[in-house]
Amino acid sequence: MTQPTAIVIVGATGNLARKRIFPALFALFKNNLLPSTFRIIATARTPHSDNSFRKKVKDMLGLKDEVKWQSFAKVISYVPADFGEGINLAEITKKLDSFEKEAQTCILRIYYLSISPQIVKDAVQNLGKNKLHLGCRLHNTRPRIIVEKPFGKDLKTAQILEKTLSAYFAEEQIYRIDHYLGKETVQNIFVLRFGNDLFEPIWNNRYIDHIQITTAEGIGVEKRGQFYDKTGALRDITQNHLLQLLTLTTMEEPETFDVNGIREKKLEVLKNIKIPSVGEIINSTVRGQYKGYTQEENVSAGSKTETYALIKLFVNNTRWQGIPIYLRTGKKLMGKVTSIIIQFKEKSHKLLANFWQKPMPNHITLQIQPNEGIGIRLVAKKPGLTTALEPVDMEFCYKTSFDTPQPEAYERLLLDVILGDQSLFISQQEVEASWKIIDPVEKVWANGRPKLAIYEPGSWGPKEAEDLIKKDGRIWLAPLLTICKI
Ligand code: BG6
Numbered sequence: 001m002t003q004p005t006a007i008v009i010v011g012a013t014g015n016l017a018r019k020r021i022f023p024a025l026f027a028l029f030k031n032n033l034l035p036s037t038f039r040i041i042a043t044a045r046t047p048h049s050d051n052s053f054r055k056k057v058k059d060m061l062g063l064k065d066e067v068k069w070q071s072f073a074k075v076i077s078y079v080p081a082d083f084g085e086g087i088n089l090a091e092i093t094k095k096l097d098s099f100e101k102e103a104q105t106c107i108l109r110i111y112y113l114s115i116s117p118q119i120v121k122d123a124v125q126n127l128g129k130n131k132l133h134l135g136c137r138l139h140n141t142r143p144r145i146i147v148e149k150p151f152g153k154d155l156k157t158a159q160i161l162e163k164t165l166s167a168y169f170a171e172e173q174i175y176r177i178d179h180y181l182g183k184e185t186v187q188n189i190f191v192l193r194f195g196n197d198l199f200e201p202i203w204n205n206r207y208i209d210h211i212q213i214t215t216a217e218g219i220g221v222e223k224r225g226q227f228y229d230k231t232g233a234l235r236d237i238t239q240n241h242l243l244q245l246l247t248l249t250t251m252e253e254p255e256t257f258d259v260n261g262i263r264e265k266k267l268e269v270l271k272n273i274k275i276p277s278v279g280e281i282i283n284s285t286v287r288g289q290y291k292g293y294t295q296e297e298n299v300s301a302g303s304k305t306e307t308y309a310l311i312k313l314f315v316n317n318t319r320w321q322g323i324p325i326y327l328r329t330g331k332k333l334m335g336k337v338t339s340i341i342i343q344f345k346e347k348s349h350k351l352l353a354n355f356w357q358k359p360m361p362n363h364i365t366l367q368i369q370p371n372e373g374i375g376i377r378l379v380a381k382k383p384g385l386t387t388a389l390e391p392v393d394m395e396f397c398y399k400t401s402f403d404t405p406q407p408e409a410y411e412r413l414l415l416d417v418i419l420g421d422q423s424l425f426i427s428q429q430e431v432e433a434s435w436k437i438i439d440p441v442e443k444v445w446a447n448g449r450p451k452l453a454i455y456e457p458g459s460w461g462p463k464e465a466e467d468l469i470k471k472d473g474r475i476w477l478a479p480l481l482t483i484c485k486i
Pocket of ligand 1: 338
């Protein structure tokens with residue numbers, strides 16, 4: 001990889017930069033995966049010198065690896081600037097130009113907007129006004145821009161944001177991050193389905209009863225009250241991460257394994273999702289809030305923002321007709337787990353009918369995190385002189401099957417931006433199709449229906465969520481089926 005590259009991190013003093021972006025860049029740097037000529041231009045409103053910011057990064061990373069740090073520190077510089085208000089952006093241009101001069105060739109410019117969603121639009125506008133969207137004229141190297149979810153807060157704002165972005169950048173230059181797509185186990189959904197002939201014949205409504213997709217977190221809103229209180233669980237996780245997991249689990253096989261092929265099939269699923277009616281939203285969704293949420297920092301006292309969201313969707317196509325897909329997410333739950341559980345239909349196994357004490361349907365668990373792996377629940381004969389049946393789990397665990405560590409999602413995604421591969425990024429059409437599903441739910445929820453259910457921190461969420469699935473004759477399988485607990 002030879003093209004000299006500069007990445008401008010806007011919002012470099014923020015939470016995301018600290019927790020994900022700098023650690024990922026440092027990991028790539030340590031493993032010699034970045035272009036040999038590489039610069040990081042960090043920018044935020046807070047005043048810093050290059051050195052004081054470098055020290056901050058060193059602290060963020062909790063570094064011991066002094067030797068590598070010294071050379072990493074040299075690629076970082078800091079420019080105080082306000083992208084939202086358009087202040088001091090000319091300094092960024094100067095930095096980029098001087099880097100280009102030094103490199104004696106065109107550089108690839110990458111802008112990473114790691115800022116509050118409320119100011120993304122203004123930031124893009126200011127970037128354009130300052131001509132930062134123009135690349136190197138000599139070789140026509142076009143800059144790339146990375147935008148973080150949520151993309152807007154509904155369909156309308158997502159379209160407005162897109163209008164602003166497309167005034168300066170073409171779709172091939174825009175990298176919309178949903179970091180779940182950078183996770184190893186999420187990429188493996190694709191491989192499981194389309195790399196193994198075993199599953200395809202049974203991956204449909206003839207054999208599958210329903211699907212449960214869960215992202216549970218033990219943490220609360222932490223220091224993100226200001227953002228979270230305006231966002232809520234449905235916009236923060238369901239609109240993006242959960243809908244993306246749903247598309248990967250249910251999409252048809254793309255004709256080509258590339259950005260266009262994959263995007264086309266994902267979009268098809270999103271467009272086929274039945275938009276829930278008002279009645280369905282009232283009766284088949286749950287919005288919850290953990291006890292104590294309104295006392296969190298920067299959360300308004302009477303806030304009705306949900307920290308737990310459960311919705312039930314149907315994909316209206318031949319493969320999935322009639323199969324409920326439950327998407328649930330929540331903060332301050334009993335622990336961290338993300339999983340996709342596919343429950344198969346119960347068969348009347350005539351041959352073994354006498355030995356069947358209770359129903360034991362098969363399940364496939366895709367354990368996204370932690371204890372990454374895949375489990376298949378089967379029924380087996382319990383060893384002994386009589387015939388008794390027991391459920392057993394067959395497991396593939398990353399920890400035991402591979403001795404290579406899994407890269408962090410942001411490492412993969414940042415590398416893909418540098419390489420110009422958009423396969424793991426979201427298209428504008430996907431963004432819009434996702435809002436079309438979420439907006440009607442938000443609208444009914446904003447009118448206070450169904451009632452906000454308060455749940456205990458450390459529980460598995462509101463009782464209403466248990467009742468909802470029970471009413472459908474089912475139970476929650478995560479974390480019951482958690483696998484790879486080694
Ligand atoms: C982010 C959400 O997109 O994902 C956070 O904004 C959430 O609220 C985080 O905590 C969870 O990511 P992960 O990778 O820890 O599952």
